[in-house]
Amino acid sequence: MSTPLQAEPGICVSLAELIEMRHRVREVQLFSTPGQRSPLIGLHHSKLRGRGVDFDQVRVYQAGDDVRSIDWRVTARTQEPHTKLFHEERERPIYILVEQSQRLFFGSGLMFKSVLAAQAAALIGWAALGHNDRIGGLVYGDGEFYEVKPRRSKQSLLQLLNRLVRVNQSLHADRRHDDEALSMALRRAREVLRPGSLAFIICDERALSSAAEQQLSLLSRHCDLLLLPLSDPLDHALPAAGLLRFAQNDAQLEIDTLNPELRKAYRAQSEARIARWERLAQKLRVLMISLSTQSEMIEQLRAYLNPHKPGKSQ
Known part of the structure; x- marks a missing residue:
């Protein structure tokens, strides 16, 4: 069992940081309020699946x-x-499925991808609670799953955030990665989510396997989805840094980042991943918002949800 990390901004999160996100909900309109409409209104008041009425x-x-x-x-x-x-019904279950795996314990931008995922989950949770929705979710990592069933209470959200922080602070670079963690998490979500729920899928951009695609397709049949794949600038392009050596456990890798063919192949692989996500979102007719560690999360969401409005000064 690894020793939990001390909360270091950008590297790992603290519960106080995620609780503080409740004050930032007003900076981006995730859900509609009287007189204001959000692009996510189509998700939150979509055609009813099941009864969905009182x-x-x-x-x-x-x-x-x-x-x-x-x-x-x-x-x-x-x-x-x-x-x-x-x-x-004026409320519906909101389910936040958020990854906290070894794969996310990395970042070359403002923060690690694991921190970006935690911040996004917290913001969505506080926004949904303010909209009087039931909040629940699943924090998953490499072989571990922690579920909080949707309830309309602040305690439910705090329980989810507390578990999120504990898993986040236990991450380390030497942990063995599970390639099918996302598909397993989605399978578990399908078992508990009732028709008409709204599920936010926050995961690494590289997590989309054939099994995960199948599970997302099955989940989309009775739930609305919003996909939030996360990436880092180094996921998309190699720096021109010369010869680099990498080591993990007993494995070692040496690459020449000045090799033009290698750089071209690396970028092509990244573009193929992005295209795969876009095809899936189009096929399932769901929204997708890609987030990067390169810039502040609130600004990225604001740019997507309010593309014609300038950012507010802080």
């Missing part, structure tokens, strides 16, 4: 009413046709 009242049947909604008990009692009226 009973409102019974009234006398009128021409055009759905005959399937006739209240036969009241009709028999009054000898006059009555129909049930429903209203759409």
Whole structure:
């Protein structure tokens, strides 16, 4: 068991940092409020999957009413046709599936990818809680899964954030990586999420395997999804730094970053990963927001959600 890291800005997170994210929710409109519409409104009030409605009242049947909604008990009692009226639920389960694996314990920008993932999860959680939604999620890493079932309570969100911090602070470069951690996490999510839930998938850009694609496709059949693949500038292009040597456990690797063919192949591999995510999002008809360690997370979300509005000065 590794010794938890002390919270160092950009390298690992603290619970206080994630709690503080609640004050930044107002800087980016994730969910709609009266008078304001967010691009995510299509997710939060999409066509209902399953019932997704609450009973409102019974009234006398009128021409055009759905005959399937006739209240036969009241009709028999009054000898006059009555129909049930429903209203759409104002809240829905929000499920935040967030990766905290050895693969994310890296960053050449403002922060490690694991920190970026934690910050994004916290912001989404506080925004959803402020929207009166039920919050739950799954923190997963290399062979470990920690689930918090959706509940409409601050304690539920704090439980998720606390677990997120504990896993984040236990990350280290020598941990053995599980290539199918995402697909296993998605499989677990499918077992607990009810139809109509909204799931945020926060994971490494390199995590998309064939098995994960299949699980995302199955999950999208009864849940709405928002994909948030994370990357670092070094995931997309090699620096011109000459001969580099890498070592992990007993494995060693030596590469010449000045080799033009190697640099071209590395970039092509990155472009193929990005294209794969884009094809998947288009196929499943879900939103995707790519996040990078290169710039501040709030600014990236604001640029996507409000592309025509200049950033607010801090």
